[in-house]
Amino acid sequence: MQLGLVGLGRMGGNMRERLRRAGHEVVGYDRNPQVSDVASLGDLVGKLSAPRVVWVMVPAGVTEATIDELAGLMSEGDIIIDGGNSRFSDDRPRAERLGTKGIGYIDVGVSGGVWGIEYGYGLMVGGADEHVQRCMPIFESLKPEGPYGFVHAGGVGAGHYAKMVHNGIEYGLMHAYAEGYELLKASEYVDNVPGVIKSWREGTVVKSWLLDLLDRALDEDSELAGIRGYAEDTGEGRWTVEEAIRLAVPMNAIAASLFARFASRQEDSPAMKAVAALRFQFGGHAVKKD
C-alpha cells in the first residue's frame, strides 16, 4: 500500500524502513533534508495517489500545526493518522475539524521504541471502522508477528487513551524495578546486584522486557556511574494521573512514580527544608546547614 509518512526521527525513520521491508511504498517527509524523500509537505501530498493516507509521527508540540497544514493540502476521502504521543482529548476536536473537509482521522498509540523496527510496534488504534479497515495493511506490517500487539480500541481518541494508560503503567513498572535495584544496592547482604537483576530475566514472576533493558544498562555500566539520577517526563504520566483524578480512580503507584521524577530534578527539596525546619521548631531536632 502507498503511505505518506511525516516525521522521520527515531520512531518515524525506523517505521519507514520496516514498512519498506514489507513491500509498501512509503514517501517520507522530514524537516531534515538528509533523511527526507521530498522537499515539503506539498511535495509529499503531490506524490501520493488519491485517496491518500498520511501518517504523522512528529513531536507532540508540532502535531497540530502539521495536521492543519496537511489538511489544507489533502482532499475528501483522504485519511490522516496521528501516531505521536498526542493527548487523547485533542483527537475528537481534530477529527471534527478534518471531518468538515471529508478527511478521515485515526489516532494510534505506538509502543516499542527504537526496537520496533525488528520486533514490531504495539499499536493501539482509535477511529471509525471504515478508516481503520482501509489502513489495516499498514498496521499489519508494523505490528509484531503473532496474535498480539494490535487493538482497535474504539472510536477516535481510544488509541491515544490506551497509549496514555500504557505509558502510565510504564512509569510505575520502571519505578518498581528502580526501587528494588536501589534496595539491593543499599543492602549489606547482596554482593552481586547486577547478577540478581540478570537472574530474574528467566523463570521469575517479575521477568519483563523492561527488566531485560535494566540488565542491558547494567551490562553497559554496572554502577550506572555515568548517568545522573534525573528523569524528565513528556506528558503521558501526568495525563494518566489527571484522568485518575477526573474519574476518582485510585492510582497510588503511578502517581508516586510520576512524583519521583519531579523529585529527581531538585537540587534541594523546599518541602524537605520545611519538614526539617518544623522538626526543629517543635522539637529542637537538629537541621543540616549548607
Ligand SMILES: O=C(CO)[C@H](O)[C@H](O)COP(=O)(O)O
Ligand atoms: O511512548 C514511549 C514509550 O512507550 C516514550 O518513549 C515515552 O513516552 C517516554 O515518555 P516520558 O518521557 O514521559 O518518560
